[in-house]
Amino acid sequence: MKREFIVLAVIVMALVGMAGAANYMYEKSSVKGVGYRSLEIVISTQTGFNGQKLVEKQSGSGNVITSRIELEAERQPADLISCVWPTGSDAMDYINFTSEQELEYMPVSYQTGTYDQKWVDKLCVQNYKIGAVLTEMYTHAEHLQKTTEIKTRGYNSNTLTNVPACCTGVLEANLNSNVIGVAHIGWISRDPKADDQLKGRHAEYGRSVEDLTGVFSIEKFIQLWGNSTCGAISVDWLPCV
Numbered sequence: 001m002k003r004e005f006i007v008l009a010v011i012v013m014a015l016v017g018m019a020g021a022a023n024y025m026y027e028k029s030s031v032k033g034v035g036y037r038s039l040e041i042v043i044s045t046q047t048g049f050n051g052q053k054l055v056e057k058q059s060g061s062g063n064v065i066t067s068r069i070e071l072e073a074e075r076q077p078a079d080l081i082s083c084v085w086p087t088g089s090d091a092m093d094y095i096n097f098t099s100e101q102e103l104e105y106m107p108v109s110y111q112t113g114t115y116d117q118k119w120v121d122k123l124c125v126q127n128y129k130i131g132a133v134l135t136e137m138y139t140h141a142e143h144l145q146k147t148t149e150i151k152t153r154g155y156n157s158n159t160l161t162n163v164p165a166c167c168t169g170v171l172e173a174n175l176n177s178n179v180i181g182v183a184h185i186g187w188i189s190r191d192p193k194a195d196d197q198l199k200g201r202h203a204e205y206g207r208s209v210e211d212l213t214g215v216f217s218i219e220k221f222i223q224l225w226g227n228s229t230c231g232a233i234s235v236d237w238l239p240c241v
Contacts, residue, residue, distance in 0.1 A: 023075040031067040035108050036060070036115035045075040045093035045154075046128070052095045052152045053126040060119030060141070062106035072096040094153035095125070105142040118181065119144050129154030129169035131192040132224035136173070141181030149174040155226075168192075168226035175220040183212040189224055 025043065039058040045051035052073070073095040107116040119141040125134045138144050154169040175185065186209035212218070 025071070025073045025075075027069070027071045029067075029069050032064055034063050034106070035110075036117070037064060037067075041069075041071065043071070043073045043095055045073060045095065050128050051075070051093050051154060053124075053128070054095050054097060054150070054152070055122075055124045056097070056099070057122045058101075058120065059117060060103060060105060061108050061115040061117050062119070063104040065102040065104065066100060067103070068098075068100040070096075070098045092153055092155050095150070097125075097148070097150040099123070099146070099148040101147075102145045103141065103143070118142060121146070123148065123150075125150055125152055125171065125173070127152045127154065127169055127171040127224070129192065130171065130224065130226040131190040132171040132187065134171060134173050134187045134222060134224070135184065136175055137184040138177070138179055139182045139184075141179055143180040144177070146175070146177035146179070148176075167230040170226065170230050171222075171224040173220070173222040175218065175222070177218045178216070179212075179218070180215050181213075183210075183216060183218060185210050185218070185220060187222055187224060 027041075031037070037058065037060060039056070041054070041056040043052075043054040045053075054071075054073070056069075074093060076093045101121065103119045103121075105118045107114065109115070119138065121136075121138045121141070121144060123134075123136045127133070134150070136148060138146070150171075150173050152169075152171040155167060173187075177183070187207070188204065189206040191203040191205065208222075
């Protein structure tokens, strides 16, 4: 019996240790060259339909004139025993993402085969805390030059002194691109809570979808906040390097 209590105590201590831990992720890369490239980045700060999600996929052949990416993310899990968020500065999960790309399409051939794919760059960011999603996508691109800056975070505002109690999170995007090809940029804002009157669906508050085919210069700044008072908690942005 005593041995069983010891084993149980060890398990509880391990769970508490996991609950107090924070998973921090950081990556900075710079790539230049000629050839074929395939890139995939998947980040999740919480399990299931919670927290912040980011998926970046890029592929194509030709000249990679500039490709710089800087990514920072931190996961602050709920307490596995009491199912509550940590207090203080630990009550936030976030993703900061900066991408600077200049790509030119060109078929390339090697002994392993011929690569003839126009550039594809797809980015999807989801903030489940405030019910916001952003998509930036370029396909069939013969030329793509873009700078993308993303900031998404979720707050347990009741335990953060610098955050208004009504602010549950933010998703901000600054997009600047020149493209010869197909572009798709859109965002949706929905109620994080399901509505019984809508048979369990989430009420939609706003939507913006734009599709472009041809030669375009695009500039967009998007702010999706849990509440207008979230502007008081602006965070310095990570610069492109």
